Amino acid sequence: MRVWIDQDLCTGDGLCVDHCHDVFVQLEDGIAYVSEAGQVLNDPGSSGSLARVEERHAQSVVRAAEVCPGECIFIELDEGETWSSVLDGDSVPQSS
Numbered sequence: 001m002r003v004w005i006d007q008d009l010c011t012g013d014g015l016c017v018d019h020c021h022d023v024f025v026q027l028e029d030g031i032a033y034v035s036e037a038g039q040v041l042n043d044p045g046s047s048g049s050l051a052r053v054e055e056r057h058a059q060s061v062v063r064a065a066e067v068c069p070g071e072c073i074f075i076e077l078d079e080g081e082t083w084s085s086v087l088d089g090d091s092v093p094q095s096s
């Protein structure tokens with residue numbers, strides 16, 4: 001699962017940081033960005049700002065996206081991933 005933020009819509013309230021400070025950060029401009037492995041991806045609007053989310057943070061990131069007042073946190077599932085697998089904490093879905 002990967003996540004990115006449309007900084008043009010961000011209100012800067014910091015709710016996402018409250019939910020998962022390992023993935024979301026607020027910089028000096030007051031706007032939120034994503035980070036991956038401790039590195040802030042602050043290149044708005046490019047694929048370089050798409051951060052891979054560790055499984056242990058997946059539910060917090062989804063919750064942050066749900067409460068984001070700017071509706072500007074976007075989640076992209078990896079191939080073979082489903083919403084239920086992400087929310088159940090099982091990123092490798094069972095084959096049927």
Ligand code: SF4
Binds near residue numbers: 005015068
């Ligand atoms: S919750 Fe949304 S609007 Fe608020 S700081 Fe985070 S990305 Fe920006």
